[in-house]
Amino acid sequence: MRFFLVGLLALVLTGIAYLPFRPKEETAKELVLYGNIDLRQVDLAPGVAERIAKMYFWEGDIVHPGDLMAELVATRFAAEVENLKAQIAAQRALVEKLERGSRPQEIEHARALLAEAQSEETLAELNSQRARALLPKRLISQAEVDRAEASLKAARARRRAAQEAFSLALEGPRREDIAAARARLRALKAQLKQAKKNLADTKLYAPAAGVVQNRLLEPGDQASPQRPIYTLALTDPLWARVYLAETELGKVQPGMRAQVQSDSFPNKRYAAWVGYISPSAEFTPKNVETEELRTHLVYQARVFVCNPEGELRLGMPVTVRIPLSQPLPPPPSPCQAP
Structure with missing residues (x-):
């Protein structure tokens, strides 16, 4: 009898010690879990x-x-936006100018300068010829002949320069210059886009x-x-963090309907559904690796709950009831669970 009483007392004490660590209670029709309201910050x-x-x-x-x-x-960000807008306007005008090429007036002006340079060259050539003809007769000095030759060379150089300017006016800007101007315009637009983004970021929504x-x-x-x-x-989504024993994993699956109760509103049940079950186990209440306590492995689960009136708050203890006889439905959309 003494050994029997000692054994019975040991069994009772073991049961009492194990009760606080039970993560759930199960009845014939539903699984009862205990947890706390959780949310994201x-x-x-x-x-x-x-x-x-x-x-x-x-x-x-x-x-x-x-x-x-x-x-x-936002003062400096607004100023940067306005500065880039002005630069873009100037660069766009330059690109349009290069793309249109020379204006008719510019071509006519270059043609007139070429004609003037040609006339000066002709006159300088005639003066040089006269000077060379008068030198044997000793009517002019060698210095005057040299000046006439120098004037002819200068006139020819000016004529060649005017000829090149006229050719450039006819051809218009180089393709490379146009491409560089377009690239500069794209770069300024990208800078403006970033500047507008920085200006918008001065407001926090x-x-x-x-x-x-x-x-x-x-x-x-x-x-x-x-x-x-x-x-x-964040109040949406809102979920209850509960724990499932390893032996209950086959009974609970994501998408199952549930109900949530709180001590603050004991007569009210909130529609909920199982949204997530952890793929890895953890020990509760502490890490224990002895062979005798391996059944204490539990899996964290999230039971998403509708909270339209904002009554459930972070950390609030709740009771989750999951009917076990229900068929497995597809996961419902937020706040539409039955």
Whole structure:
């Protein structure tokens, strides 16, 4: 009898010790799991570095996708945009000028200069011939003949230069110059696109629905992509983090319908569904590798829950009930689970 009582007492104590670590309770018709509400958090930071001009939300405020949450000082970014717009206008005008080639007036002007240079060359040639003819008669000096020859050479050079200028006016700009001007215009447009992006990044918008969890900076502080302004708790999707024992993996699959209850609203059940089951096991409540306690391996699961009135909050303990007799449906879309 003494050994029997000792054995019975040992079994009772073992059962009592094991009860707190049971991740679930199972009935004949449903599986009952216990967990906590979980959600994602994001740090909202601007895309550029500048001082904060305005902030519009405080801790606990509800935000919607696209809400303007903060603005940075945008003076230098706006000036950069205007500067690039002016450069693009000037470069576009240069490209159009090169593409159109020489104007008729420019061609006529070059032709007139060529005719003038040809006349000067003809006159210089005649003067040179007269000087060479008068030199044997000793009517002029050798110095005057040399000056006449030099004038002829200069006139011929000016005529050749005018001839080249006229040819260039007829041909128009070089293809290489036009290509370089076009490339410069594309580069300026790319810079303008980046400048506009930087200007837009001075305004911080909410990426999704959520609740402001932390207001990290204040107006006047220096913000940057590495220094966030807000911490936002995303309210969609919302899920309950629970754990499944290894023996229950065959009974629960993603897509199964579920219901979630909380202690704060005990008479209310929230529609939910199993959205994720971890592919790897973990030990609970602590890492144990003894052969006797291998059955304590559990798998984390996420049961997504609809929270239209915002009653469920991060960390709130909940009870998840999964009917075991249901057929396996396809995963429902958010907040449309039965």
